[in-house]
Amino acid sequence: MNTNINENKEELVDSKTLSLDQEWYKLSNKKICSVLETNPETGLTDREAKIRLEKYGRNNLPKSKKPNWFVIFLKSFLDPLSLIMILSGLVSGLVAITSQKIETVDITGLVIISIIVLTNSIIATVQEVKSLNQVAHLNENKQTAIVLRNSKKTEIDIEELVPGDIIFVNSGGFVPADTRIIDNQLLKIDESALTGENEPVKKISDSIKEQNLMLGDQKNIAFMSTLVLEGKMMGVIFGTGQDSEIGKIATKISSHKPEKTPLERKVTHLTATIGLASIILGLILFLTSFFLLTDENSKTIKELLVISVSAAISLIPESLTIIVKICLMVATKKMAKKNVIIKNPKSIETLGNVNVICSDKTGTLTQNKMTVDKIFIDFKEMDYKDFEKNKYKELINCITLCSDAIVEKEKIGSATEIATIDFIKKFEIDYKKMRLIHERFDEIPFDSKRKLMTTLNEVESRKMVYVKGAVDYLLDICTNKLINGKITPLTQEDKQIIQDQLYSFAKRGLRVLGFSQKDITENKEKYESNLTFLGCVAIIDPPREEVKASIEEAKKGGIRVIMITGDHKITAFEIASRLGIADNNFDGVLTGQDINELSNEQLKERLKRTNVFARVNPEHKALIVELLQEENNIVAMTGDGVNDSPSLVKADIGISMGITGTEVAKGVSDVILADDNFKSIISGVNSGRNVYEKIKYSISFLIAANISQILTLLLILIINKDIALNSVNILFHIFIIETIVAVPIGMQKERRGVMKNPPPTHKRESLLKGITLQIIITTLFNTLFAVLNYEIAILWFGSDAKEFAKTGVYIAIMFSPIFYSLLYNNFFLPIKTTKDLKEIDKYRPNKWLLILMLVAFITTTLTLIPIETINEFFDFKTKGLNPILAIIFFINSLLPTVCIYLTYKLILKFI
Incomplete structure (x- = not known):
């Protein structure tokens, strides 16, 4: 082709669409340039390139649309716990409006609930926006390509490449678009990102006459995102962006709708359970008070309804959503420093519960350096x-x-x-x-x-x-x-x-x-x-020095590591043996050919005793993940190529490589390793387990504190026919205990021994599993000493001193959780199984917990000032309270913590 032909094409390009549906490997160099209306000696003109860019689009892969921060903010209100809190607040406000005596009280409750819900949403929004920005930061580096334009070689952004561009790629460079090679020198390309084959492919420039060739057999085609290992090439682009082979795969995968994470499912289930329980208990409290209290108690139905609604609201762990989000936000930040980028913070809990890690060999377990x-x-x-x-x-x-x-x-x-x-x-x-x-x-x-x-x-x-x-x-x-x-x-x-x-x-x-x-x-x-x-x-390609210790740590934590690679079986087994993946407890190596010869049931049996898979293709990877999941395993899968995308999507948690990973792999994964290092996965699992532990401890703490309050109300109502707490007490308890005391739990330092705990036995395991005993013990002692305070006051002053008795109950329900929360710092109560109680961490001070405990203590103490207005507002009496009785009240607030500690020490002695 001559230059004149090329220069007179501008109007033709305007009116004619190029025929891009071709078997490009069959065409001769001359024919392909003719079809694409280009010239290998001059390239396209800038004007032609601009027209084609408008017609065929930019040379980039489909990306999921980044949601607006305001949309994220609005969606945060749809959290199940937030919806229950909003409904509770509306009921509380409605009752307040219809009440004649305590409008201000219940409006205060509505305000408190509104503040909690709003705080939830703000934290959730900030957290998700930060995560999205971290992922975007990994992909912000601009890539360029050498292209022939206007008869001159020039360097341009790869997104500006169009069909018909003549490009040049040297050793070490990535192919920027699907390209027909028209000239090369000793060219070898790594196509593992697309095909999964690790062996370099020797390329040619001549046309190929065979029919229906697989991608790996198209020796004269260089595909987008593949790496030139040796030699150099000149080629003409025929497929850009979504029209490239990688782009077609990315388009299919981008339609995948992610399922709810296990954490989301567990929180939804817990919320429904607690919501139902709060309605039942609130109804029981209302009916009991209605039938037991006479007109002499001067309590109207509306007042009883307000108290019952407040009590029902108190059972709901309003701050749980905040705590979960803080735990996830803190963990996301810490994990980013450890090169673990979390795309969806709710995936952290899934990562922590993983019990099988399927890892590629090259670059993750090894140095990716011969x-x-x-x-x-x-x-x-x-x-x-x-x-x-x-x-x-x-x-x-x-x-x-x-x-x-x-x-x-x-x-x-x-x-x-x-x-x-x-x-x-x-x-x-x-x-x-x-x-x-x-x-x-x-x-x-x-x-x-x-x-x-x-x-x-x-x-x-x-x-x-x-x-x-x-x-x-x-x-x-x-x-x-x-x-x-x-x-x-x-x-x-x-x-x-x-x-x-x-x-x-x-x-x-x-x-x-x-x-x-x-x-x-x-x-x-x-x-x-x-x-x-x-x-x-x-x-x-030697193993990474730090990986063997990480695999040993994974084993101690009940995590099985499986190597899945496209490499040769001998090489795979050697590396696996060096790292401790292949040991005496497992058979040798299964190859892709072996997998093809086995039924799914036979393969499932072999999976129980095989840790190394070699010469496998993407379909094998996805099948291995599926069969492992059928055995109730929580599976993490690593990958870097487009061919890994199906297994990354299939796994419970997909982990892509930040350095060698393709944009497609990063797009479908839940986690991105910024350093491509297996050690970072174990660091992520450690953080995930700490998050899971903090969340479960928070649930235990909140439920125990809230149930204690309602049980105290019911017992005193039945025994003494008196309502020991009014709605102000209950809502103030929510404000102090759930907002000030409980929230710092999410900021607690990571526990060192958490990897010694086994992962959950089932991916749908309830959040209440393993903490039921802790809730019962804590509730029992909190309730016992709160009721005891009431009865001591009655015995001390007689039945006419109910205001003093209510003071004792108030002190108990407010200060017992504060003292108990401090126990978290120097005697962490393990919450998985009773056996784990033997793993006690040394004192690790949490400054935020200590500071906020002091704030909570001082704030609560101020409500006890013997001023008549304050006493009337809280419906108890401190003026004239006997100092000895006051000391007893405070001692009884501390005793639940002491009894809980001694009970667990006793449990330790007999297990």
Whole structure:
């Protein structure tokens, strides 16, 4: 095509839509440029590109619309607990309006409830907006591409690429859109993000005539988001944005509607239970007071109704929503510092309850960096740390000079070559300087048939041939060996020793590269013959140093770690063995082929004793997750590629990689690892378990405090035919205990021993499971001593001193929870099972709890000032109260905490 044809296309492009529905791999280079109306020598003009950008859209993947903060704020009022609180407030306000005596009292209650609901919504909104911003921050880095426009190479934002653009991608670069390769030099591409295959794909520029090729077989196509490992390419773009292969998958997945998290389901169930219980108890209290109280009590039906409604409201843990949101907000912030980005804060609890983690190998469990691990030289194996650079100069020369790898900030070359140069750099060898000193005169590039690379260099005034490559091929052209600096003939016995060593390396999942040399006297001498074998290096992508300890911690916490990889089974098992994933309790490795040959029931049985899966495809991953879930496991799945998206969606918690992860994987996941490190997952689980523990403790604390209040009212009503608390007392209890005392629980420091607790046995486990005994014990002692205060006052002053008796009840229900909450700091009451009570943390002061306890104590104490107006407002009497009786009241407020402590110590003694 010539330039004139291209320049006269502007009107044509305006009126004609390009035919993009093609089997692009079948078209010749000339044909594809014709179809896309472009020229490989000049590219598109800026005007053409602008028109096509408007027609075909920007080159980006579909993203879920970021909700407006005001919409998030309004949705927060639809929380089940918030709805019950709003309804309770409306009922309370309605009763107040129709009452003749206590309008102000109940309007105050309505105001208190409104403040709590509003605070809930503000916290929820701030938390969700922060989470959305953190995720957006991961994707805000702009990517650019080199494109031919107006006959000049220029760098533009990849979002501005259009069909027909001519692009250039070098080693280490990502392919910005689906591209037909029209020219390349030794091009190899990593397509694992799309296909799941870890082996680099060698690409070509010629057309392919076969029919219905799978994506992995389209060797002349470079797909969006794949990585150029070696070589460079020139190509013409035919698919951008949603029209790319990755874009098509992303569009399908974006329609997926997330289900409620386990935490949301549990809170909804708990809310319904408590809501029903509050109605029943409120009704019981009203009917009991109605039938027991006579006209002499001067209580109208409306007053009894106000008190009953207030009592029913008090049973609802109004601050639970705030506590949950604070717990999640604090945890989200802490987890972000640990490189765990939470997209939906409610997923934190799910992460904490995970009992199976299905993890990819490369980059998550390993360093994603090929590294020299072992060396075979002088016919003996050694660790790379024992290598002596002064003793083995010949091997260093061969590694350095027979290589094109560049290892600086930007690394260029194959992973194997880069690993060998990284290796010699550890010994402070300047490979660049060596290459300058020892000039290269000739070379034979590596190719897949020979599996060798050869160079001719000048070393110490001699012409040296260096050859590296697959050891099997190398041995066929070697006749000598170098041992301890001496060259001797390479015998068949020697070759067998080398083959045995290769087998040993292969069993350990190591990739081997051999090296040889010879000096030549004539330039015409054949390079690749009569070589001297120098040795070989064994390379592996090593495990991350910190991962083994993290896996051990996971095991102690009842979490099973499963490796699922597309890598070879031997390599997978070697890494799994090093990390402790594959141990004596589990069978070896199941491959994708094995899975295909098993029924679902057979695979389910094998899943019980297999921890390593190799050579699997995306369908296998999703199936493994599904079968694990059928056994009531809570499953986390890691992934980074588009092909991982189905399993990320299927899992209870999907975890994508922040560094290597594709936008599609990040979009469908619940959690993003900013550092791609397995250790961060365990840190996230630890935080999740702490959140779950705090939430359950909060529920225990609030329910016990609230039930104690209602039971105290009922018992005194039945025993003494008196209402010991009025609506002001009840609503003030809500304000102090649920707002000031309970809220700091969410700010409590993380407990160190939480990973020693087992995860829940079922994903639908009730939030009340494991804390029922704690609620009963706390309620029992709180109620007992509150009633005791009333009875002591009656015994002390007689039945006419009911105002003093009510003072005792008020002191008990207000101060007992305050004292008990302080117990949380130095004697954390484990709430999973009674067995966990043996795990007692040392004192870990929570400054917010201490400060707010002091505020609550002072505020409550001020209500006891012997001023008649205050006494009338709260319906008790402190003026004239006997000091000894007052001391008894306060002692009885402290005794529930002491009794709870002693009861748990007693439980510890007998379990």
